[in-house]
Amino acid sequence: MSVNGQSQVPPGFRFHPTEEELLHYYLKKKVGYEKIDLDVIRDVDLNKLEPWDIQERCKIGSTPQNDWYFFSHKDKKYPTGTRTNRATAAGFWKATGRDKIIYSNFKRIGMRKTLVFYKGRAPHGQKSDWIMHEYRLDETSATDTIATNSMGEIVQEDGWVVCRVFKKKNHHKSLDSPSNSSITTITKSQMLDSRNDGALDQIIQYMGRTCKKESDSISNDMRGLRHFDSVTSGDRFMQLPALESPPLLDHACSSQACYHPIEAQMMRNSETSLTNQGGSISNLNPVYHTGQGLSDWATLDQLVASHLNGQTDTSKQLSCFSDPSLMFSTSTHDNDLQLPQIRSANRLYQHSTQNFNSEIDLWNFNQSSSSSSDPLCHMSNSSV
Amino acid sequence: MGDDNVNLPPGFRFYPTDEELVVHFLYQKAARLPCQPDIIPDLELYSYDPWELNGKALAGGNYKWYYFSRRTQSRISNNGYWQPLGVDEPIISSSSGKKVGMKKYLIFCLGEAPMGIKTNWMMHEYRLSDSGTSSRTSKKRAKPRESSKWVLCQVFERNDGSQGSFCDNDQELSCLDEVFLSLDDDLDEINYPN
Numbered sequence: 001m002s003v004n005g006q007s008q009v010p011p012g013f014r015f016h017p018t019e020e021e022l023l024h025y026y027l028k029k030k031v032g033y034e035k036i037d038l039d040v041i042r043d044v045d046l047n048k049l050e051p052w053d054i055q056e057r058c059k060i061g062s063t064p065q066n067d068w069y070f071f072s073h074k075d076k077k078y079p080t081g082t083r084t085n086r087a088t089a090a091g092f093w094k095a096t097g098r099d100k101i102i103y104s105n106f107k108r109i110g111m112r113k114t115l116v117f118y119k120g121r122a123p124h125g126q127k128s129d130w131i132m133h134e135y136r137l138d139e140t141s142a143t144d145t146i147a148t149n150s151m152g153e154i155v156q157e158d159g160w161v162v163c164r165v166f167k168k169k170n171h172h173k174s175l176d177s178p179s180n181s182s183i184t185t186i187t188k189s190q191m192l193d194s195r196n197d198g199a200l201d202q203i204i205q206y207m208g209r210t211c212k213k214e215s216d217s218i219s220n221d222m223r224g225l226r227h228f229d230s231v232t233s234g235d236r237f238m239q240l241p242a243l244e245s246p247p248l249l250d251h252a253c254s255s256q257a258c259y260h261p262i263e264a265q266m267m268r269n270s271e272t273s274l275t276n277q278g279g280s281i282s283n284l285n286p287v288y289h290t291g292q293g294l295s296d297w298a299t300l301d302q303l304v305a306s307h308l309n310g311q312t313d314t315s316k317q318l319s320c321f322s323d324p325s326l327m328f329s330t331s332t333h334d335n336d337l338q339l340p341q342i343r344s345a346n347r348l349y350q351h352s353t354q355n356f357n358s359e360i361d362l363w364n365f366n367q368s369s370s371s372s373s374d375p376l377c378h379m380s381n382s383s384v
Numbered sequence: 385m386g387d388d389n390v391n392l393p394p395g396f397r398f399y400p401t402d403e404e405l406v407v408h409f410l411y412q413k414a415a416r417l418p419c420q421p422d423i424i425p426d427l428e429l430y431s432y433d434p435w436e437l438n439g440k441a442l443a444g445g446n447y448k449w450y451y452f453s454r455r456t457q458s459r460i461s462n463n464g465y466w467q468p469l470g471v472d473e474p475i476i477s478s479s480s481g482k483k484v485g486m487k488k489y490l491i492f493c494l495g496e497a498p499m500g501i502k503t504n505w506m507m508h509e510y511r512l513s514d515s516g517t518s519s520r521t522s523k524k525r526a527k528p529r530e531s532s533k534w535v536l537c538q539v540f541e542r543n544d545g546s547q548g549s550f551c552d553n554d555q556e557l558s559c560l561d562e563v564f565l566s567l568d569d570d571l572d573e574i575n576y577p578n
Contacts, residue, residue, distance in 0.1 A: 012409070
């Protein structure tokens with residue numbers, strides 16, 4: 001059975017290893033010079049491979065892939081230092097965030113580093129959508145393997161890592177959808193221009209802005225986030241004019257007594273709910289009561305929808321573009337659009353004679369419909 | 385999990401696309417062609433509660449279960465029923481751009497309709513689209529009703545807060561990574577003001 005040649009992988013099957021499998025099976029074998037049955041994960045010289053070439057180099061069979069795997073040997077940037085050289089001809093991989101500890105049966109087995117590919121040269125690189133998760137074994141477990149396999153030889157061979165590269169989901173795909181004929185040219189050009197980071201960024205931005213009024217500690221935590229207000233040179237928030245409506249926010253702050261506690265709750269929830277994708281849907285539900293403008297609504301709709309749908313196939317149902325209030329939301333979101341659409345249909349049905357700008361009505365309506373803790377009640381209301 | 389019947393190395397799992405489910409598995413089932421590999425079992429209507437599927441249906445990646453069932457309107461199990469949600473979604477073939485099937489969303493409710501209590505169990509029920517079946521079967525004139533009798537069910541539990549290394553890193557960045565990623569430029573400015 002060959003994998004990198006003609007595909008023998010049966011239909012429907014994909015290489016989706018767990019982090020534990022990557023570390024404990026594949027990388028451990030690699031480090032221990034054990035033979036790996038199938039040549040699924042190739043060796044790659046990271047410095048000589050641009051991310052857009054990885055796809056061809058690391059494909060498994062002929063099934064479409066969203067992520068690619070390879071082994072890489074870390075090269076030192078400087079002979080004496082510990083930093084790794086991850087530059088290619090066209091750019092460089094830059095670490096982001098904190099390394100994540102990978103556990104197996106509650107035992108720490110390795111670490112995961114997240115890197116982003118920047119085109120150009122530091123510090124003026126241009127951030128791309130290419131992401132890499134670089135997994136390394138913990139020194140202890142790596143040396144264990146070596147000790148058992150190397151016949152007494154002490155081999156200082158800790159440089160192998162296993163990497164997963166994928167492209168952060170973008171929204172160009174939705175442009176290919178046949179059902180987008182109702183999108184106006186303006187929206188289209190906005191979508192083309194926007195290399196946005198999706199709903200989450202908007203929520204963060206929204207939180208960052210509103211948390212100015214929160215306690216100092218939270219404001220400090222979010223200081224970096226407020227920065228987003230001033231990001232105008234980038235093309236990431238092109239689609240956000242609807243959010244930039246201070247009168248609306250001021251109004252909301254002053255008139256909604258429940259605003260601040262809920263805001264705080266949302267911030268508290270955000271980390272837990274966001275780390276467990278697909279979780280904590282009900283936690284976010286109370287946010288609907290804040291009576292924000294429709295654009296914020298749409299953002300939250302998306303969040304709930306993306307949580308509900310998880311990794312549902314992204315078949316595009318862009319008919320909700322005909323709803324002007326949701327136009328912006330769908331353009332920033334590439335997950336399954338089924339739920340927002342249902343909800344918008346629901347609203348249209350319930351409010352067919354009312355102005356969409358009437359926040360209060362929407363608020364009342366949604367308060368009643370989201371009184372249950374189950375966010376799906378919106379959908380069931382609309383189903384016949 | 386999932387790869388019991390197929391001899392594949394660790395890491396390979398059944399992660400079919402909607403299109404594969406319809407075009408590969410459902411069409412072959414309807415046309416009574418042998419499925420290769422024949423891994424998705426037939427289960428009698430909807431008599432099983434979703435939590436009974438383990439060991440009976442095919443376990444795919446991400447804790448999803450797959451089985452064929454006869455097409456019916458009453459989706460009643462021992463302890464509850466499946467209630468349709470929203471509108472059905474067409475499955476479009478990526479090669480031809482044509483509609484090949486339909487996908488229905490359902491939620492499992494405990495008790496008797498319509499008073500049941502909603503659970504976290506969800507189903508995507510795939511069926512061949514009417515136009516698809518008729519054009520396919522018109523050549524052979526095999527009874528069209530017969531051919532569309534099967535549906536393919538994908539059942540999963542929407543997990544609220546439980547973790548798994550799967551959900552965390554599947555296809556997308558974890559949202560926390562997204563946050564760090566978005567902060568990256570700002571942090572640079574903070575760390576290296578010059």
